[in-house]
Every structure is written in structure tokens, then in C-alpha cells.
Amino acid sequence: MSSGxxxxxxxxxxxxxxxxxxxxVQRExxxxxxxxxxxxxLEIFKREPVDIVFTDLVMPLVSGEQLCRVIRQTPDRGTVFIVVISAIPIAEAKRIMATISCDLCIVKGSLAEMRSNIHEALERFSRQSVAADKVLGDQAGLFERQGGELSIAGEILAEKMHREEIVASLSEGVIELNEHGKIVDINRAALDILDCEVAGIIGSDLVAIGWGEHDETIASWLNGELRGRGMKPLTIGDDRPIRRHNRVLVVSLLAVAGASYFGICIIRDITRQYRAEEYQRKLDRAIRLVKKMDALSGMAGGVAHDFNNLLAVICGSIExxxxxxxxxxxxxxxxxxxRAKMSAQTAVELVRKISQSSAYGxxxxxxxxxxxxxxxxxxxxxxDPAPTVEIVLESGDVSVSIDREQIVTAVVNVLRNSAEAGATRVTISGHRVRFAEPLVVAGQYVPAGNxxxxxxxxxxxxIEAGHIPEIFDPYYSTKQRGVVKGMGLGLAVVYSTLRNHGGYVVVTSEMFRGTTVSFYLPLLLEQQQDAATSVTHVGxxxxxxxxxxxxxxxxAAMIEYLGLEVVSAATSEIALARYRQAIGNGARFAAALINLREEEDARAVELCRNLRAIDADVRIIATSGTPVGPVMSHCRDYGFSNALPKPYTLDDLRNILALGRGGGVS
Structure with a gap:
């Protein structure tokens, strides 16, 4: 207390x-x-020295209860004498005294009673005395004079406190903003999530909390949607969450128009869920790497085994x-x-198969x-024994641009695997097919196209369902290694041959009922068979x-080889700026290839929408090394024209650029 x-x-x-x-109070x-x-x-309290506060309870914006809490938690100001003056019943006043951090409660009454009670309050303040009775006022007589208005006030306060208790019990953080973006209320969960005290946050601007890289986004929402009455919501989701004090947060901001304008900020702590998912992503990457290294290890061991056998024959024969x-x-x-010559020729054939199984066959x-x-x-x-093979093709001439010998080898490899699986009959059927959406079967992927x-x-x-993802690994086999030289690369060669042609392989199987190996070769019409014209577009x-x-x-080198100009960008922001600049300079775009980065699909989707806003007809193709993700699998739902999995070949690029926007050939 001040001495003056x-x-x-x-x-x-x-x-x-x-x-x-x-x-x-002034007359006292x-x-x-x-x-x-x-x-x-609060704004006055923060800038002016105050010894005693007289406050109502039920008020707009920051309530009297919240004001009391902030004052008590303000460093070096916690001893301020607080007097609550409210039109509530005495019984209600006594009940809330235990929860509201104040020194005295005065029940509103007549002017004479108020004068007397304020005088008593100031006397207690000057003596710094603590009385047993902390409620002043003849509420009973006042109730008779005002016809039940005090009861109504009590009900209003009780209802308000009930709502606040509900909000306080939520696991989500809730912050209430006034129309200017100032924080007027905050629940316990929000204080815990943000790791702050109520005294340091009530009355401050929402941006002052500190939202990391999202500060500018939130400030823009406050200016445009709350203060500017734009009224659009804003969600900062788990695709690009807020990282604050080792927590991962998602935030929803709502502007509300009623009797007055105000804003609501809802905060959800997803740290545990996000880290679990992040750990799972890292684990998946690690497992993929292990499988890849296992496949390479198996291939290295298989190649060494076969070459050692061949070299043993060659060296022994020569000796x-x-x-x-x-x-x-x-x-x-x-x-x-x-015999040495035959073994050497077999070694040459093995090297050829290894070459074909690479991405550069x-x-x-x-x-x-x-x-x-x-x-x-x-x-x-x-x-020996050989199954019966029947060929059933749809009517009409079906021509494709292929390496005949490689496709023949791929078909023979599949037939040989069928024979080794005990098949007595193999049917080869063929027909044209068009996928408007990417085909995903048991983790195997085929982009939209013809x-x-x-x-x-x-x-x-x-084949057992669990083995299907492994059957194209080099030297993966259930046979005894070395029974047939080089056979460990058979299905690996099939896979790489189709990929080098811009095609795909999908395997479906059921134990004891057979297997279907499906080749998908890009269907080139006559006007597309010439590489020089296969990528002719509006731009x-x-x-x-x-x-x-x-x-x-x-x-970029592949695109330039196809006779097209490349506008490259490393990020979505740079891409959008360069696209606008190029359009402004008169450039016309045939298509856009947008890479989907892991954990950042939303940015690519947003870029897709922004490009569509500039040119509704531009063909936008999603690319990714994870072909079975939601955007790649359902690219149309996210605004893309098609999807191209990595790694892609020159033929993949040529074929997908030759397709119309809907995935068909015009």
C-alpha cells in the first residue's frame, strides 16, 4: 500500500x-x-500504480473473475486489495469467495448502503485487516425492494460460471478474442499447452504469444478476417503444424458475428500423435532401406554365386x-x-540380364x-513339363512401340515361372484399357492413362500375399539357387523391362488357384508414335x-530432350512467382510437374490450386517416390490431372505428356 x-x-x-x-470512492x-x-x-493496471480495485463480476470481454486472477498472478502486484461489487445473493457471494481471489465482496444495494460498505472496505484496506466476514451488504432487504433482480443476477453469474467450467474442462485450448484481436479469456488447457500464465497473456494481442513461422499468417487473419470482418476461418493443420516449446500444435481460428464481433482460437496439442506418426514414417523409411539393402545383398550374393560357378567351369575346363x-x-x-566357351557365353548372358534389370537398360x-x-x-x-499356352487378344490390330526381344524375354520369364509353380495351363489375354484414376492393387501402382x-x-x-511385394527383388526365389543359371534375375528383368518401356507390372495371386501377371504397356496411337510429335500441346x-x-x-534434361522448355523451381513459392512471370511474358505451358515431398503434400496441393486459378486448363501432374499416398492414388480429388511415380523414364515422361488432361489420348 502507498503511504500517500x-x-x-x-x-x-x-x-x-x-x-x-x-x-x-473518490469522496473517501x-x-x-x-x-x-x-x-x-487490465490495460490501466499494467501502466498505472494501483492499491485497491473495486470490480463487478459479470462484464463483457474480460470478466471480473478473470481480472482478479490476473492481478493475483502479476509479479510484484499480487498484494493489491481487491473488492468485488456485484448484484448477487449473499449465499452465492459466499460460495464464489472460495474460488475468486478477492479480499472482500460487497453486495450492491442502496446508495447509502453502498457508501457505508465502501467506507468499511477502505477502512479494512487501510488497516490491512482480515475479518471473518468477507461479505458486506443487506441483500435480503434489497431483494424485497427490487423484486427478485438479485436472484436473476445470481442466475446469470451461475450460468456464466457453468459455461466457463465447461470450457475450462476441455482438453483443447480455447482462447477468446475481442474484435481487435486482444485476448480476453483463456482456459486452463490453453495455458498448459502454451506454457504461460494468465497474467502474461490476458489483454495481449494473439500474435504476441509467438507462433513461429505462422506469425505472419495469424496476423494476416486477424487483420483481414476479424478486424476487417472478412469472417473466414483459418486452420493450421497437421500437414504444416505449429512447433512451439517442443510441442506440435494445430490451430483453428474462427471469427464470430452476433450481438458483437469476437474471435475464437482453438488449440490442439498433437505432439504425441505427430511424433508417433513421424517415428512410423522414419521406421517405414528404415524398413524400405533394409529391404533395399537386403535385395542388393541378395543380388550381389546371387551374382557372385553364379559367376563363381561359371568361372569354375571355365578355369577347370581350361586346365x-x-x-x-x-x-x-x-x-x-x-x-x-x-564347355569353357559355353560357360563364357552364359556369363555374357547373365551380364546382359543384369544390364536389362537396371534403370538404363x-x-x-x-x-x-x-x-x-x-x-x-x-x-x-x-x-519340361511345359504348360499349354493359349493366346486370346481382342479383335483389331494392336501395335506398340517396343524392343521385341526384351518383351519376348519378359514373357518367357513369366511362362518359366508358371511352369516351375506347377501350372498346366497359361492363358495370355490382351486388351486396351483406360484408367481415369491411378490403379493401386496390393501396393502396386499404375498411373492414370491408356x-x-x-x-x-x-x-x-x-503366391502367398505377403511374398508378392518381394517377388521382383533380384535373386528372390523359393527355388534352390543355381538350379538354373541366372534365373534369380527373371522377374527383376520383367519389372525393369516394363519400366524401361514406360510400363508397369502388377501381380495378383491366390494360393492353390493360380497367379496373374499383368503387363501395362503404354498404348501409342499413330499420331503419337513419332517422338517428335508426341508432346505437341497448346504450349x-x-x-x-x-x-x-x-x-x-x-x-530438366529429359524434358529438353523432348523439345520443350523448362521453367524450374525448388519450392512452391518460387514456382508460383516464376509461373506468373512467364505467363506475363507470353509463355504458354504444356504442363506442370509438381513433386510431392513427404509431410508437405498440402503445399503441393495448394500450388496446384493456385496454378489452376491462373490457368484452369493447365495439365498438372503430381510426381512422388511414394506412389500409393493419398494424393498420388486419388490425384483428381486434389486437383491434379495425373500422377507420375518416381523413378520415371523418358518414355514415362513422353507418354504422360502425350495424354490429354483427362488422362485420355485426344
């Missing part, structure tokens, strides 16, 4: 009572400041030939050299009738949005 004139703060939203109470010798609501009172040469046995020398294209290719493959296939689908269906023993520029520098360089 007491400094008082009087707070009441009723201007008549505010004037009356402040006058009575106090220097008086007045405020019409709790928020205004025996040398011995035979010394003894003059020419026929035996010739036999051993022939050599393709010697020619336009071929698929029926003649399949007939050649069946004629080249041999096994294809020749070849189904090789057998009646063999089938000659491609927007390439790729954050990885090396990937961007390779993709």
Missing part, C-alpha cells in the same frame, strides 16, 4: 453504477481510475584342356574348350504387332517443381 493518497481502480460495465461507485479520499470492462481495466593338350588328345581339348524400339510378339515368345519357351494390358494367367500353386514450356537438385537436373 490511495490509488483505486473502479470497474463496472454499467455507466451509472460506474459513476456512482467511483464518486463514492482516493485517486480514482475507471474502466468499463475487464480488458480496459583339363592344357593337360589333354600335353598328352595329344585333341578331341578332349576341343570338348573342354567348347538399352531399348531398341520398333513398332510391333503384339500378336506376333507373343507368338514368338511362346515358340521360344521350353520347359495402356495395352496383357494378362498372363496360370493355374499353378499361387511448349513445362513448369518443373522439384526440391532435389540432382533429380531436377535429370528431369
Amino acid at each position: 493518497q490511495p490509488r483505486a481502480l473502479v470497474v463496472d460495465n454499467n455507466p451509472v453504477l460506474l459513476k456512482a461507485i467511483s464518486t463514492l 479520499g482516493c485517486l480514482v481510475h475507471t474502466a468499463e470492462n475487464g480488458l480496459e481495466a 583339363v584342356a592344357e593337360l589333354a593338350l600335353d598328352s595329344g588328345a585333341a578331341d578332349q581339348v576341343r570338348e573342354k574348350l567348347e 538399352i531399348i531398341d524400339r520398333e513398332t510391333s504387332d503384339i500378336d506376333s510378339v507373343l507368338q514368338h515368345a511362346v515358340a521360344s519357351f521350353s520347359a 495402356y495395352l494390358q496383357l494378362d498372363l494367367t496360370d493355374d499353378g500353386g499361387g 511448349n514450356s513445362i513448369l518443373l517443381v522439384e526440391g532435389d537438385e540432382q533429380t531436377a537436373l535429370v528431369a
Whole structure:
């Protein structure tokens, strides 16, 4: 308490009572400041020295109860004498005294009673005495005079406290803002989530809390939607959450129009869920890496095994030939050299298969009738016992641009696997197919587009569902290694051959009922078979949005090889700016390729929408190394025209750029 004139703060939203109470306090010798609501009172309290506060309870913006809490929690100001003046029943006043941090409660009454009670309050303040009775006022007589208005006030207060208790019990943080964006109320959960005290936050601007990289976004919402009456909500979701004090938060902001304008900020702490999902993503990446390394290890071991066998035959044959040469046995020398020659040729064939199984397998294209290719493959296939093979194609000429020998080898490899699985019959069927949406089957992916689908269906023993993702790994096999030289690469060659043609392979199987291996070869119409014209569009520029520098360089080189210009950008923001600049300079875009970065799909989707706003007809293609994600699997739902999984080949790029916006060939 000051040694001179007491400094008082009087707070009441009723201007008549505010004037009356402040006058009575002033006549008692106090220097008086007045405020019409709790928020205004807090601003005065923070800038002016105050010894005693007289406050109402039920007020707009910051309530009297919240004001009391803030004063008590303010460092070096917690001893301020607080007097609550409210039109509540005495019984209610006594009940709330236990929960509201005040020194005295005065029940509003007649002017004479109020004068007497304020005088008594100031006497207690000056003595700093603690009386047993902390409620002053003859509420019973006042109730008779005012016909039950005090009961109504009590009900209003009780209802308000009930609402506040509900909000306080929520697990989500709730912050109430006035129309200017000032914080006027906050529940316990929000204080815990934000790790702050009520005294430091009530009355401050929402942005002052500190939202990291989202400060500017929230400030923009306050200016445009709350203060500016735009009234649009804002959600900061888990795709790009707020990171604050080692917590991960999502926030929803709502502007509300009723009797007055105000805002609500709802905060949800998703730290545990987000970290669990982040851990799972890291674990999935680690598992993929382990599987990849296992596959490489298996391939290395298989190659070493087969080469060692071949080298043993070659070296042994040469040594025996040398011995035979010394003894003059020419026929035996010739036999051993022939055996060494055959082993060397087998080694050459193994190297060729390894080359074909890489992403850079050599393709010697020619336009071929698929029926003649399949007939050649069946004629080249041999096994003991061999299943019966039937070819059933849809009517009409079906021509594709392929490397005949590689496709024949791929078909033979599948037929050989069917024979080893005990199949007695294989049916090869073929038809044209169009996917308006990407096809996802058991984790296997085929982008939207037009294809020749070849189904090789057998009646063999089938493959367990859990093994299907592994069957294309190099040297993955249930057979004894080395029984057939180089066979460990058979299905790996099938997969890579189709990918090098811009196609895909999907396997479906049921134990003891057979397996279907489906080839999807891009179906090129006559006007698309010429590479020089296959990417003719309304424009000659491609927007390439790729954050990885090396990937961007390779993709740009492929696009330029197709005769198109490239506008590259590493981020969505840069991409949008360069796109607008290029459009302004008269450029016309054939398409946009947008990479989906893990955990940042929402930015790519937002960029897609922004590009559509500039040019509604531009073809926008999503690319990703995770082809079965929600955006890749349902690209149309997110505004994309098509999806292209990584790694993609020059043929993939040529074919997807040759498709119309709807995924079909015009």
C-alpha cells in the first residue's frame, strides 16, 4: 500500500453504477481510475500504480473473475486489495469467495448502503485487516425492494460460471478474442499447452504469444478476417503444424458475428500423435532401406554365386584342356574348350540380364504387332513339363512401340515361372484399357492413362500375399539357387523391362488357384508414335517443381530432350512467382510437374490450386517416390490431372505428356 493518497481502480460495465461507485470512492479520499470492462481495466493496471480495485463480476470481454486472477498472478502486484461489487445473493457471494481471489465482496444495494460498505472496505484496506466476514451488504432487504433482480443476477453469474467450467474442462485450448484481436479469456488447457500464465497473456494481442513461422499468417487473419470482418476461418493443420516449446500444435481460428464481433482460437496439442506418426514414417523409411539393402545383398550374393560357378567351369575346363593338350588328345581339348566357351557365353548372358534389370537398360524400339510378339515368345519357351499356352487378344490390330526381344524375354520369364509353380495351363489375354484414376492393387501402382494390358494367367500353386511385394527383388526365389543359371534375375528383368518401356507390372495371386501377371504397356496411337510429335500441346514450356537438385537436373534434361522448355523451381513459392512471370511474358505451358515431398503434400496441393486459378486448363501432374499416398492414388480429388511415380523414364515422361488432361489420348 502507498503511504500517500490511495490509488483505486473502479470497474463496472454499467455507466451509472460506474459513476456512482467511483464518486463514492473518490469522496473517501482516493485517486480514482475507471474502466468499463475487464480488458480496459487490465490495460490501466499494467501502466498505472494501483492499491485497491473495486470490480463487478459479470462484464463483457474480460470478466471480473478473470481480472482478479490476473492481478493475483502479476509479479510484484499480487498484494493489491481487491473488492468485488456485484448484484448477487449473499449465499452465492459466499460460495464464489472460495474460488475468486478477492479480499472482500460487497453486495450492491442502496446508495447509502453502498457508501457505508465502501467506507468499511477502505477502512479494512487501510488497516490491512482480515475479518471473518468477507461479505458486506443487506441483500435480503434489497431483494424485497427490487423484486427478485438479485436472484436473476445470481442466475446469470451461475450460468456464466457453468459455461466457463465447461470450457475450462476441455482438453483443447480455447482462447477468446475481442474484435481487435486482444485476448480476453483463456482456459486452463490453453495455458498448459502454451506454457504461460494468465497474467502474461490476458489483454495481449494473439500474435504476441509467438507462433513461429505462422506469425505472419495469424496476423494476416486477424487483420483481414476479424478486424476487417472478412469472417473466414483459418486452420493450421497437421500437414504444416505449429512447433512451439517442443510441442506440435494445430490451430483453428474462427471469427464470430452476433450481438458483437469476437474471435475464437482453438488449440490442439498433437505432439504425441505427430511424433508417433513421424517415428512410423522414419521406421517405414528404415524398413524400405533394409529391404533395399537386403535385395542388393541378395543380388550381389546371387551374382557372385553364379559367376563363381561359371568361372569354375571355365578355369577347370581350361586346365583339363592344357593337360589333354600335353598328352595329344585333341578331341578332349576341343570338348573342354567348347564347355569353357559355353560357360563364357552364359556369363555374357547373365551380364546382359543384369544390364536389362537396371534403370538404363538399352531399348531398341520398333513398332510391333503384339500378336506376333507373343507368338514368338511362346515358340521360344521350353520347359519340361511345359504348360499349354493359349493366346486370346481382342479383335483389331494392336501395335506398340517396343524392343521385341526384351518383351519376348519378359514373357518367357513369366511362362518359366508358371511352369516351375506347377501350372498346366497359361492363358495370355490382351486388351486396351483406360484408367481415369491411378490403379493401386496390393501396393502396386499404375498411373492414370491408356495402356495395352496383357494378362498372363496360370493355374499353378499361387503366391502367398505377403511374398508378392518381394517377388521382383533380384535373386528372390523359393527355388534352390543355381538350379538354373541366372534365373534369380527373371522377374527383376520383367519389372525393369516394363519400366524401361514406360510400363508397369502388377501381380495378383491366390494360393492353390493360380497367379496373374499383368503387363501395362503404354498404348501409342499413330499420331503419337513419332517422338517428335508426341508432346505437341497448346504450349511448349513445362513448369518443373522439384526440391532435389540432382533429380531436377535429370528431369530438366529429359524434358529438353523432348523439345520443350523448362521453367524450374525448388519450392512452391518460387514456382508460383516464376509461373506468373512467364505467363506475363507470353509463355504458354504444356504442363506442370509438381513433386510431392513427404509431410508437405498440402503445399503441393495448394500450388496446384493456385496454378489452376491462373490457368484452369493447365495439365498438372503430381510426381512422388511414394506412389500409393493419398494424393498420388486419388490425384483428381486434389486437383491434379495425373500422377507420375518416381523413378520415371523418358518414355514415362513422353507418354504422360502425350495424354490429354483427362488422362485420355485426344
